[in-house]
Amino acid sequence: MPEQPTQQPPGPVHRTVPVQGGRIHCVEQGSGPLVLLVHGFPESWYSWRHQLPVIAAAGYRAVAVDVRGYGRSSKPADVDAYRMLALVGDAVGVVSALGERTAAVIGHDWGSGIAAHAALLRPDVFTAVGMLSVPYTPPGGPRPSEVFAAMGGEEEFYVRYFQQPGRAEAEIEADVRGWLAGCYAGMSGPAVDPALYFVPAGARMADRFPSDGPPAWLTEADLDVYAGEFERTGFAGALNRYRTMDRDWEDLAPWNGAPLTQPSLFICGAADGSADWLSAAIDAFPTTLPGLVSSHLLPDTGHWVQQERPEEVGALLVDWLRTAYPAQP
Template structure:
């Protein structure tokens, strides 16, 4: 028997509170799996998962989060608060004619997926988190936490605080989007990240830029020139403000989600991280707390020799873990 052909990939613009959300679908039948990318990427970050999950029998949809790619980009900073992104995800599910979905996210997408599952368990029946562990809402105000995260040198500023001031990061990135993205991806990937003891690329020196700490002239093995062109082309067209506005709403999210302080996610869940991803070091306590915060956890996988971009650095292993997990979920 000839092999079953992989379902075709189709693009859609779906009505959502953002305006319209660009969704890329592969597979027309089977349970719906919604994929959410992180910063600074697009649906294209899931290019390896779309065909694999579709071939495994799932209806897989990767979106451009509002502010990215071909999705709408509301003007106000406040339009990028977390609950607005959750509303977009619910609307995508409804626009596809479904009542529920499994939601999987990477980086910021992991946090958006987690809050989607937390606040709308009626829609999101399971959640997969890649790169960024789940931390329940609550605790100190985020801006105060990040302001207190100094680097090794005097006057160093954590990248999240750097991103929070409108216009500052745009002024660094937008004159050379492609070059900046190449350096950012290299700085967080296992095979190209700075050596131990080098200036930490997650911090900005006094009067400096993030880019001056990025590796130069090298691409990580998972990123081809053509894939870099895809990401750069989208941001050259849209600018970075929509993407960066996610960082500018963290205090608003803290207030919006106060009613969920300390709340666990009870649906079936999955975590996949890279052993060389700084997020795991910063959030080690969050991983230790999984028995309380993710009581439905089906598996927690830390991939040796992997950096931040889990599903792109290690696509085959990520696909296998995702497919096994999806197959284990209740119908």
């Protein structure tokens, strides 16, 4: 494991930059080649709080964004505005608005998909790609709605549960802080109950969440940050990403089966459900990620890998960046 730099850069700076059709809130630290950090659901730029200073100290300009629909970024009302092509456009727009021409892009959860597709569609801009928790799966295959409808038998897979506008919002927004605490705790390591991802008929997703507060890696103050953002914005924008998957399937058809050829990285918790139901995608990396530099499955770790194991993930990211996207010529 490489040693972490000891000299810390100045603290993070918040800014909002214009992109086509809206704005993206960014939190920036350090100087050097640009590294774009993209969060997943249900999070925000804050999920990268541990890695921002580490990447900056290694000689990079680390920028964590609020994805469209989250935090201080634009939240269009139209569900169609959240399709993958629009989110890739936001990522390209951020790079341009920051005065850069290229970047390494690293994503977690849905952010992993955004990072992967940004690298796939715009390899001229995104010259290295890191994916956390969700492995790269090339476009194509069966229609997503058909796949999720077939999962769980009489119970609903959570992605299907999220499809109807207003349904999941009504559950979550009735107790934002409690729902987030249960979601973060339930999907944390060292073990995750697979039943958490399925909703029985007439039940709520939260019915299977643990009820003893946030996990050990998340302080009450951290939970206040997440809850405060979602209390202000609501969940419709965040959930709308799940509601465009069939549209993405159509939009991305020209890239069906395409590999990612840039230098890449994958990090996942061994207890994460993605490591199980997407195991075939991980096994396919020699074909789908021919530029893969390293892949890591962290034991006793759940879905929130960069928050559950912040020091280890920070070190892995810096080690990979030094090979895939050097700060110095």
